[in-house]
Amino acid sequence: MTSTQGKGTFGGRPALDWVLFGLLAVIWAGAYPMTRVAVGKGLDTGLPAEWVLPGRLCIGAVFLWIVLIAARKHLPPLSDCKRWTSIVGMGLVGSVIPFFFITTAQETVNSSLAALYTAASPVFVAIGANLLFAEEKMTARTGLGVALGFVGVAVLFGPEALKGLGSASTLAQVFLLIATLAYALSTLIARGAPPMDAIAFAASYATVSALASLPLAFTVDPATVSASWVNWLAVLGLGLGSSGIAQVLYMTLIARAGATFVSLNGYAIPVISAIFGWLFFQETQSWNAVLALLLILGGVWLARSGGRGRAA
Incomplete structure (x- = not known):
């Protein structure tokens, strides 16, 4: 019996x-409703995505550096090309790209719809894992799950879903799909990265993403921005929560349980976000979006339970 099958275990x-x-x-x-507040959707004031992104990433990087120093950890030496390649990849693909596209999309779409797209990420992870890792090859069941997941995305992206969600634009949904692909790729990068301390990994790629996003802040004229403390408080919450604490949890959990287990967050995130959206913003979903979620989650379940490498 392994340590994961003994006392104090579940599943x-x-x-x-x-x-x-x-x-x-x-x-x-919770990052999705906070992003909605930060950009001011439905409010009289709001921040541009070009400020929200570097704001949250810089706050997250500072938080992670504090954790790094307190834990007396060190970043990998710059001469370690393999580790720094993974770090830069995570910083750009796992933070800058998805955060920018999601933040921009949430200027026009509801937070619950933005989170719903995250559910499709494990489907793309299954495809990438099949191509990159010998122990995670597809089976017929995995392939069926991937196909079902794509049907769900098509239903979500279709004209009826757009009509039912009112404010959702085609371009915004394209942005959300790009972000979903980036999240899937970042999971694969983390899966294939050389072993390194979780806190050092998180702090290093948070620093890369913060530095890469800073130039965006200078593309906006401050005179054109009308923001209140509520918008800035949301940015602070995003920085400390999603870009700070969550990154430590993410890297720690990948080290403990593997990327496949972490990717199952795609089941929980859209449901929790929909609850938050309903509680705080009275957001509701059309039957099209609900059907799309069921198809996507069904596809994810088949894809993850059908692969040979699901226990890796």
Whole structure:
């Protein structure tokens, strides 16, 4: 019997893995309504995406550096090309690209719709894992799950779903799909990265993403921005929560349980975000979007349970 099958386990995993998983899901799901507040959708004031992105990333990087110093950890030496390649990849693909496209999209779409797209990320992870990792090859069941997931995305992207969600634009949904692909790719980058300390990994790629996003702040004329403390408070929450605490949880959980387990957050995030959206903004979803979510999650379940490498 392995340590993950003994006392204090659930579903074959230590209870701590599930606690970290739950905290990560809540923080990531909460990022969508906070982004809505930051950009001011439905409010009289709001911040441009070009300020929200570097703001949250810089706050997250500072937080992670504090954790790094307190834990007496060190970044990998700059001569370690393999590790820094993974770090730069995570910084750009795992933070800058998806955060920018999601933040921009949320100027016009509801937070619950933005989170719904995240559900498709494990489907793309399954495709990438099949191509990149020998122990995670597709089976017929995996292929069926991937196909079902794509049908769900098509239903979500279709004209009826657009009509039912009112404010959702085609361009915004394209942005959300790009962000979903970036999230999937970042999971694969983390999966294939050389072993390194979780805190050092998180702090280093947070620093890369913060520095890469800073030039965006100078593309906006401050005189054209009308923001209040509520918008800035949301940016602070995004920085400390999603870009700070969540990154430590994310890297720790990947080190403990693997990228496949972490990718299952795609099940929880859209549901939790929909609850937040309904509670705080009275957001509701059309039957098209609900059907799309069921198809996507069904496809994810088949894809992840059907692969040979699901236990890796």
